[in-house]
Amino acid sequence: MRIVCVSDIHSRPLTTPEADILIIAGDLTYHSSDKELDAFEEWLKAQKAKHKVFIAGNHDKKFQTHPWGTEQFLKRVCGPNTHYLEQTAVTIEGLVFWGSPWIPKFNLAFQLRGPRHAREHWAKMPEKVDVLITHGPPHGILDTVKGGKHVGDQQLLEAVQRVKPRLHVFGHIHTGYGQVEIEGTTFVNACVCDDDYNAVQAPIVIDWPTSQ
Numbered sequence: 047m048r049i050v051c052v053s054d055i056h057s058r059p060l061t062t063p064e065a066d067i068l069i070i071a072g073d074l075t076y077h078s079s080d081k082e083l084d085a086f087e088e089w090l091k092a093q094k095a096k097h098k099v100f101i102a103g104n105h106d107k108k109f110q111t112h113p114w115g116t117e118q119f120l121k122r123v124c125g126p127n128t129h130y131l132e133q134t135a136v137t138i139e140g141l142v143f144w145g146s147p148w149i150p151k152f153n154l155a156f157q158l159r160g161p162r163h164a165r166e167h168w169a170k171m172p173e174k175v176d177v178l179i180t181h182g183p184p185h186g187i188l189d190t191v192k193g194g195k196h197v198g199d200q201q202l203l204e205a206v207q208r209v210k211p212r213l214h215v216f217g218h219i220h221t222g223y224g225q226v227e228i229e230g231t232t233f234v235n236a237c238v239c240d241d242d243y244n245a246v247q248a249p250i251v252i253d254w255p256t257s258q
Contacts, residue, residue, distance in 0.1 A: 047139060049252040050095065051236035053181070053217025056105065057082045058245035060089070060238055065251075067138060068095035071217045071236055072103025072147050072181035076243070078155075083108070083116070087123050097138050098128045101145040103181040103218065107155035109147070131179060133170060141176040141212075149182035149218060150199050156181065161201055168205035178211040181218050188222040188235035206231065213252065223247045 050062050053071035062068060070090075075082035090098060102109035109116050109132070120130055129136045131145030147156040148167055158164040171178075182199055183189035184206050189198030197219060206214060215234045222235040232252065238245045 047254045049177075049213070049254065051215045051234045051250045051252065052238050053215070053236040054103065054220060054239045055086075055089075055245070056239050056243055057085060058239060058243070060245050060249075062093050062095070062249045063251060065093075065095040067097045067099065068093055069143075069177070069179055069215050069236070070098070070100035071145075071179050071215050072101050073105045073217060074100065074102065075106055078106050078108040083119050087119065090123060090128070096127065099131060099136065099138070099143055099145065099179065100129075101131050101179050101181060102147040102156065104147070104149055104152060104154040104156055106147070110155040135172060135175070142172070142174055143177045143179060144172055144175045145179035146171075147181045149180075150197075152218075158199070158201075164199060164201035165204075168199075168201050171205050171209055173209060175209050175211045176213070178206065178209070178214040180214070180216045183216045183219055183222060183235060184214070184233075187228065187233050188216075188224055188226060189219050191219060191221055192241070220247075225250055225252075 047066045049067045050065035054073040056076045074086045135144040184203035185198035185200040217237040220237045225234045
């Protein structure tokens with residue numbers, strides 16, 4: 047099974063490899079405008095993937111501030127093979143996917159108010175998750191900004207250590223791009239944009255044996 051991972055598209059031109067499952071871990075847009083959402087809809091339809099799963103990011107503020115404004119958008123985009131996750135799960139090809147856009151306090155949308163709020167939020171994560179999709183990274187994993195500071199979510203890390211997903215896909219921290227395996231979980235920071243918002247970082251491809 048081929049899973050292609052991207053994040054932080056920010057409405058930039060991008061072509062993804064053919065996939066069984068395409069994951070987009072938020073920041074679909076830059077300004078969350080209707081024009082950008084319409085462009086994302088057309089882009090998503092053009093990607094060659096059997097299944098498509100996406101979440102919002104902090105730049106996609108309309109998903110939080112005007113959910114009724116995105117309702118028609120999601121009705122058009124989502125269907126049997128395309129799924130938007132927001133504290134929700136979906137099972138695809140026998141794998142349980144769960145997604146959430148929330149991040150530690152930063153800017154724009156989906157801001158956790160502090161450690162207590164974050165701990166309460168991540169406690170809602172199901173015990174059975176094969177593929178976790180969050181917008182931000184867990185603390186200490188592919189989460190360094192320029193200067194080397196770790197800015198990931200400590201409470202998310204604790205939830206990941208509890209649930210132990212096989213794959214955790216995220217973005218948000220453009221300089222953290224890459225992948226690493228730790229204690230049985232493959233972590234992927236799939237940001238395609240660099241810190242200057244140029245889409246120069248390639249989609250990350252995960253090939254899993256179909257027997258898993």
